[in-house]
Amino acid sequence: MAKYLEIAHQLSERINNKEYLAGQSLPDQKNLATEFKTSRMTIQKAIDVLNFEGLTYSVQGSGTYVKKNADLISDFKVRSDQYVGLTQLFGKNHKITSHIIEFYISNPNEAEQQALKINRNQAVYKITRLRYIDNDSHALEYTTMPTNVIPDITEEILKNSIYNYIRNDLNLSIGAAYRTISAEKPNDLDQKHLNCKISDPILQIQQTVYLDDGKPFEYSYTRQRFDKGKFVILEPTHPNV
Amino acid sequence: MAKYLEIAHQLSERINNKEYLAGQSLPDQKNLATEFKTSRMTIQKAIDVLNFEGLTYSVQGSGTYVKKNADLISDFKVRSDQYVGLTQLFGKNHKITSHIIEFYISNPNEAEQQALKINRNQAVYKITRLRYIDNDSHALEYTTMPTNVIPDITEEILKNSIYNYIRNDLNLSIGAAYRTISAEKPNDLDQKHLNCKISDPILQIQQTVYLDDGKPFEYSYTRQRFDKGKFVILEPTHPNV
DNA sequence: CAGTGGTCTAGACCACCTT
DNA sequence: AGGTGGTCTAGACCACTGC
Numbered sequence: 183m184a185k186y187l188e189i190a191h192q193l194s195e196r197i198n199n200k201e202y203l204a205g206q207s208l209p210d211q212k213n214l215a216t217e218f219k220t221s222r223m224t225i226q227k228a229i230d231v232l233n234f235e236g237l238t239y240s241v242q243g244s245g246t247y248v249k250k251n252a253d254l255i256s257d258f259k260v261r262s263d264q265y266v267g268l269t270q271l272f273g274k275n276h277k278i279t280s281h282i283i284e285f286y287i288s289n290p291n292e293a294e295q296q297a298l299k300i301n302r303n304q305a306v307y308k309i310t311r312l313r314y315i316d317n318d319s320h321a322l323e324y325t326t327m328p329t330n331v332i333p334d335i336t337e338e339i340l341k342n343s344i345y346n347y348i349r350n351d352l353n354l355s356i357g358a359a360y361r362t363i364s365a366e367k368p369n370d371l372d373q374k375h376l377n378c379k380i381s382d383p384i385l386q387i388q389q390t391v392y393l394d395d396g397k398p399f400e401y402s403y404t405r406q407r408f409d410k411g412k413f414v415i416l417e418p419t420h421p422n423v
Numbered sequence: 424m425a426k427y428l429e430i431a432h433q434l435s436e437r438i439n440n441k442e443y444l445a446g447q448s449l450p451d452q453k454n455l456a457t458e459f460k461t462s463r464m465t466i467q468k469a470i471d472v473l474n475f476e477g478l479t480y481s482v483q484g485s486g487t488y489v490k491k492n493a494d495l496i497s498d499f500k501v502r503s504d505q506y507v508g509l510t511q512l513f514g515k516n517h518k519i520t521s522h523i524i525e526f527y528i529s530n531p532n533e534a535e536q537q538a539l540k541i542n543r544n545q546a547v548y549k550i551t552r553l554r555y556i557d558n559d560s561h562a563l564e565y566t567t568m569p570t571n572v573i574p575d576i577t578e579e580i581l582k583n584s585i586y587n588y589i590r591n592d593l594n595l596s597i598g599a600a601y602r603t604i605s606a607e608k609p610n611d612l613d614q615k616h617l618n619c620k621i622s623d624p625i626l627q628i629q630q631t632v633y634l635d636d637g638k639p640f641e642y643s644y645t646r647q648r649f650d651k652g653k654f655v656i657l658e659p660t661h662p663n664v
Numbered sequence: 665c666a667g668t669g670g671t672c673t674a675g676a677c678c679a680c681c682t683t
Numbered sequence: 684a685g686g687t688g689g690t691c692t693a694g695a696c697c698a699c700t701g702c
Contacts (some may be wrong), residue, residue, distance in 0.1 A: 221672065239598075367604075413605070483699050
């Protein structure tokens with residue numbers, strides 16, 4: 183492990199242990215450099231990590247201070263060591279299963295072509311799954327993936343987690359995600375599969391997900407009954423640039 | 424302007440101008456250091472900025488590559504140079520106005536105490552506004568702010584933007600935001616003010632917003648009719664740590 | 665193996681906050 | 684003025700990739 187990460191880790195433990203108190207400052211960089219027997223640049227890289235994580239913030243000419251919501255930040259970080267497929271979001275304490283409603287190969291429509299940056303001739307998987315959390319039908323998921331980017335999907339994979347397949351078997355790493363969240367009226371399929379009344383709103387998350395290198399590999403909709411889930415985000419500050 | 428930011432800026436322009444093509448690599452750090460007459464550390468800080476912004480990514484032992492969705496990233500960055508009050512999100516091309524429905528000082532309820540980290544005796548502003556975009560009623564906003572953190576709010580301020588007041592007049596800088604997005608059934612007030620039927624879903628954004636130093640200053644709900652807006656996010660990768 | 669990015673050093677100067 | 688963080692240097696060694 184790099185020295186600066188090691189130091190960042192130790193400092194964050196001190197913050198968690200209240201050795202450095204919220205609102206108060208850390209020792210100055212020169213002293214930290216002496217204590218950790220390293221150079222100031224390395225201390226600064228460590229502090230950059232803490233600042234990025236939102237545990238601390240630095241004021242030029244004054245010092246580096248522990249944020250007053252440092253605890254919230256740490257909490258959230260644990261919960262969102264994820265990447266959003268349902269499996270990641272709920273996998274720890276709950277059992278996720280899937281029923282495959284549709285699964286076939288076809289050509290992309292215009293929205294899909296645009297989002298996935300492919301043309302009409304590039305075949306895509308079309309996947310419709312009903313997802314269960316602890317045997318309770320939870321969400322309808324419509325997924326489109328180009329066959330050349332994510333090859334050889336099987337029903338077996340769909341019954342578990344596509345994301346685990348992408349990461350572990352295809353050994354690809356997932357990058358950014360672009361999401362649009364909206365409230366919708368339930369359509370016939372929602373009412374049938376999600377067991378909802380005509381007056382029950384639907385929370386829809388539409389997302390395009392990209393690989394590390396920026397290539398889009400998934401265009402999907404997830405629809406769930408309004409009382410079955412919320413979407414949570416922590417938006418950090420980025421005082422950069 | 425710091426040299427590394429200047430270099431980052433120039434490199435990002437080259438990416439926008441397709442001098443460096445998507446999927447291809449930048450010149451190596453040593454050459455860039457020579458070109459910009461600087462040290463490798465400084466080049467690396469510049470590249471860190473690009474990587475952070477999602478324009479590029481680096482692979483140890485191989486090179487630094489332009490992401491294939493670099494254009495999407497730049498686009499989004501422009502649109503979200505914000506901070507989420509409605510004013511920021513829509514202010515450019517649209518006229519935002521507000522009708523004040525309620526505005527008084529009171530004591531916080533339990534949820535507010537917890538979110539704002541205050542006790543029952545700390546007075547808070549309670550603000551209910553109906554917000555218009557281009558004279559079209561768009562959203563109901565329920566805001567709670569501690570009077571000691573954000574003092575001297577007036578009706579005049581509420582008719583415009585609280586966020587501009589916080590930034591420009593109080594000279595405070597806004598930090599992270601924690602949001603929960605959900606779909607809800609319309610209540611009586613929604614139906615009255617947002618002109619919606621009982622079957623029209625509501626998109627609700629509940630947020631706690633923090634200052635730079637981590638002190639929470641706003642706990643609010645924004646409710647809008649399902650067909651009046653969506654919530655959009657771009658979630659970057661953070662391969663750190 | 666050569667070439668790349670990742671880390672680290674020991675010091676320097678600057679910009680800014682505090683008093 | 685003194686102390687703090689922000690930047691920068693010129694070089695070094697290491698870890699990894701890809702031929």
